[in-house]
Amino acid sequence: MTDSSIFPDPVYKDTVLAPLFDHARNDHAEGFRRIDRAHLVMLDRTGILPREVSAQIARALIAIDQEIDPEALHYTGAYEDYFFLRQAELKAKLGADMGGRLHTARSRNDIDHTLFKLALKARLDALLTEARALLAAMIDTAERERETLIVAYTHGQPAQPTTFGHYLAAAIEVLIRDIERLEAARVTVDLSSMGAAAITTSGFAIDRQMMADLLGFAAAQRNSYSCIAAVDYITSSYSAIELLFLHLGRLIQDFQVWSSFEVAQIHVPNAFVQISSIMPQKRNPVPIEHLRHLASQTVGTARMTKDIMHNTPFTDMNDSEGETQAAGYRAFDSGSRVLRLLAAFIPALRINQDRVAQNTDRACITITELADSVVRREGVSFRQAHEIAAQTAKAVVAAGESLTKGGYAPFCAAFKQAVGTEARLSAEDFAKIVSPAYFVAVRDRFGGPAAAPMTEALTSYREALADFEAQAQAVAACEAEAAQALDAAFSALMEAR
Known part of the structure; x- marks a missing residue:
């Protein structure tokens, strides 16, 4: 039976504290180092800590970073977490009073x-x-x-x-x-x-x-x-x-x-x-x-x-x-x-x-353009042209034919049945209209697949990528500048006597 008055309880240690400690040392050791150094520089520059105190703490932090390898640590329960381990090391080097001054005006x-x-x-x-x-x-x-x-x-x-x-x-x-x-x-x-x-x-x-x-x-x-x-x-x-x-x-x-x-x-x-x-x-x-x-x-x-x-x-x-x-x-x-x-x-x-x-021909997927072209070239309504195109596709599929090779005759029959006159489209015109290349080429509206809108779109995508890259470079430069500034400020503290 464990003593419930002694921290930490062994089960609590294994299920909560040890995993948290491992997470902190694996993922946040560098963050702790940077925060300690930045906070010390701030306390020094604002006059909250005297320069000679700041210098001693800075040298102690350097020693801790040199002596302790976070990856080699294992949670023992001696300290609540990784933060308190660092605090204990600082106090061990500087004494409880001096070592505790770094934590002025901050919290976990x-x-x-x-x-x-x-x-x-x-x-x-x-x-x-x-x-x-x-x-x-x-x-x-x-x-x-x-x-x-x-x-x-x-x-x-x-x-x-x-x-x-x-x-x-x-x-x-x-x-x-x-x-x-x-x-x-x-x-x-x-x-x-x-x-x-x-x-x-x-x-x-x-x-x-x-x-x-x-x-x-x-x-x-x-x-x-x-x-x-x-x-x-x-x-x-x-x-x-x-x-x-x-x-x-x-x-x-x-x-x-x-x-x-x-x-x-x-x-x-x-x-x-x-x-x-x-x-x-x-x-x-x-x-x-x-x-x-x-x-x-x-x-x-x-x-x-x-x-x-x-x-x-x-x-x-x-x-x-x-x-x-x-x-x-x-x-x-x-x-x-x-x-x-x-x-x-x-x-x-x-x-x-x-x-x-094969799939394009077998599934008659260019039939939409046939309906559109009938509207433009024959002067019928789209709804009527849609019915003509639908009848054409049904006949082609039922016959096991392809639209390009076997669609013209069913189209002519469907057109005459719907409109009452012969279609003006020639067989050559029909073959061109139902080709997938033509289908794509005539869809040259903004955002379409034709050459002109695709050129415009690709240009805009490359511009967006260039903007993203420029932003990333600016962010990286700011991060590097901050890291250099922190290193320089912290080094200046260590040199103080």
């Missing part, structure tokens, strides 16, 4: 949320880098495939011809908006909680903006209660992640269907194909399955992390902290795998043009 509340924001920013930046790489790969592939015909499906059935480039362009636009959502979430994360202390800031003359600058944040989060209570930096980040991979999952599902033997619209090269252990004829595009389930895992993890915030009190609480953060980081890991694999997979795909031509 503002430290924790700042730690989580530092970790989220780094992970969002890495994810955004991979999302931009995918975007670039998709734009390049859409450019390459801008004239490559495919069958477009609605409700799971062949609908109209378009190009693979036009299809990818649709997905590109969604990806651009998803990147914008990730960037917007990062803006919310990029607000420092330091200086809020427990809830209400401090009676000491702290400089919250200085802390934000030293840690590489865009600004200090204004309301101190919000710093420790608002979790929208978490929910906005994981909402954006959830949507990104939900949307990519739809694209991946199309690839699964299009690569099937029956549809065979896309050809997956051997580099992305695995074989059966027993059936020698099988070509299994297994990466598609991995893409799909990894995307689903990412969606599920992101949604779980976001949903944990539901019905929690508007205050600092463990629900939004260590264990939730650690669980959420898995979404970045699985999401990274999806983005990197997709960026390699999509450019490798090729369209099986023979099968596309």
Whole structure:
């Protein structure tokens, strides 16, 4: 029987404290180091700590970082958590009074949320880098495939011809908006909680903006209660992640269907194909399955992390902290795998043009343009032209013919029956009108698959990518400048005597 008066209870230690300690040392050791140094610089510059005290603390922090390898630590229960272990080391080197001065005007509340924001920013930046790489790969592939015909499906059935480039362009636009959502979430994360202390800031003359600058944040989060209570930096980040991979999952599902033997619209090269252990004829595009389930895992993890915030009190609480953060980081890991694999997979795909031509002819998917052309050339209403085209398609399918080779006679019969006169369209005109290349070429409206709108669209996508890259470079420069400033300020403290 254990002594319930002694902390920690062994079961509590194993089930809660040890996992939290491991999470802190694995994911936040560098954040603790940066926060300690920045807070010390701020306390020194504001005069809250005398220079000679700041210098001694700085040298002690250096010694701790040199002597303690976070990866080698194991939780013993001697200290409540990783924070208190660092505090104990500081006091051991400087004495209880001197060692305790670093914690002036701060709390684990503002430290924790700042730690989580530092970790989220780094992970969002890495994810955004991979999302931009995918975007670039998709734009390049859409450019390459801008004239490559495919069958477009609605409700799971062949609908109209378009190009693979036009299809990818649709997905590109969604990806651009998803990147914008990730960037917007990062803006919310990029607000420092330091200086809020427990809830209400401090009676000491702290400089919250200085802390934000030293840690590489865009600004200090204004309301101190919000710093420790608002979790929208978490929910906005994981909402954006959830949507990104939900949307990519739809694209991946199309690839699964299009690569099937029956549809065979896309050809997956051997580099992305695995074989059966027993059936020698099988070509299994297994990466598609991995893409799909990894995307689903990412969606599920992101949604779980976001949903944990539901019905929690508007205050600092463990629900939004260590264990939730650690669980959420898995979404970045699985999401990274999806983005990197997709960026390699999509450019490798090729369209099986023979099968596309067969399916196009067999399914009569150019029939919409026949109806449109009848309206323009014969002067009948679209509803009447639609009926003529429908009768033509039914006759072709019933006869087992193709629209291009066997559709002209049924068209003439349907036209005469509906209108009462002979159609003016020649057989040559009919063959041109029902060709998929013509179908695409005449759809040269804004956003269509024809050459002109695709050129305009691809230009706009490259401009969006360039803007994203410029923004990322600016963010990286600010982060690097802040890191250099912190190192220089901290080094200056160590040199003081």
